[in-house]
Amino acid sequence: MKRKASAYLALTKPRVIELLLVSTLPTMIFAQRGFPSVWLMVSTLVGGAMAAGASGAFNCYLDRDMDKLMKRTKGRPLVTGDLTPKEALIFSWALAITSLVVLWVGTNPLTTALGLAAILLYVVFYTMILKRRTAQNIVWGGIAGCMPVLIAWAAVKETVEWPAIILFLVIFLWTPPHYWPLSMKYAEDYNAASVPMLGAIANARRVSVQVVLYAWATVVCSLLLVPLGHAGIVYTAIAGGAGVWFIYESHVLYREAQGDHKPAVVNRKAMKVFHISITYLSIVFLALAIDPFVGSPLFG
Known part of the structure; x- marks a missing residue:
């Protein structure tokens, strides 16, 4: 059970989530010129982390063929067999949907829309379209990684x-x-x-x-x-x-x-x-x- 839980956690790419959260809370504080409400901060951070985790999980699912060819990614759960592709895909969808529900309930429609855009940009635009086709993949695909600051600002100001x-x-x-x-x-x-x-x-x-x-x-x-x-x-x-x-x-x-x-x-x-x-x-x-x-x- 513990091994399975660790595999699901690894699927979300926690280090990437940490880096994204580093930009989220400071942006909210700067936008508010102080601390926003605890409810708003928690909703934005949790919803944003789940959206980022879902993006990472979808990425692992879609890149499982190349991950087994790279030394750096051979330890990922879909390569080691700790998770099946079906389990990873179900988990990815569940996490993505839950993230949007959290953002919708805890923030506002614009923030939720930006959360959805972040997922689509990373999964579709970067992973499915750019990554295997162009050397500029990380430049334009990196737009997804920029979305947390827009999400954070919109959560506080309801605009960008x-x-x-x-x-x-x-x-x-x-x-x-x-x-x-x-x-x-x-x-x-x-x-x-x-x-x-x-x-x-x-x-x-x-x-x-x-x-x-x-x-x-x-x-x-x-x-x-x-x-x-x-x-x-x-x-x-x-x-x-x-x-x-x-x-x-x-x-x-x-x-x-x-x-x-x-x-x-x-x-x-x-x-x-x-x-x-x-x-x-x-x-x-x-x-x-x-x-x-x-x-x-x-x-x-």
Whole structure:
């Protein structure tokens, strides 16, 4: 029973859910300029987590053929046999429907619609259409990962405003320099599964250039929240400082990739950027959550 429960949990990709929730609560706090009601926070977080979990479960079901070809994903429950495809599909549908019910009851129609859009974007647009067809899969497919900030903002404001759009774009621009370094490390896996991830099919020099460009774009976009989103000094200082760090490490990867270093050395740098990108985004959203309680907006 415990093994089965663990398998169902693994199907939802908990680490991805954690990362998505990192952006949800701070966005709600920033939108409210304080703490929203407990009911609203719980409904949004639970409904959002379930929607993300359903998306991950559908993804595991649809990608089960390629997962068995990749070392990184051979431990997933549909590959190990801990779950059958039928069990995974039923669980995915149940979780998706429940997530929408939770959002409908606990938030508002717009938030529920955005939750549904997030599921469809990840399952249909990314997994079924883009992932196996284009090296830009993670760029446009990453839109699904940007949806939690829109969901969070809509839950509080019952609309989508410029600050939410800026945060959406921050995550959109952050996704490639976060994921492409990982695909550099696991290039053999993606090639074995015939997934045209840029980090797997392009050389390290080309990928590192893209990582640097997207890192710069991410940081610049994050600072647009100051003049356009009424962010204050805390957010400005922390997001700016974290951004300098993220850009610096991206340039280190670029420098290593341009040299004659062994692939293992470049891959170590790539994985460092991957991990730093997670820390960077977490710091930015932590600053977003703190900002309303300290000082006042720098503009307006």
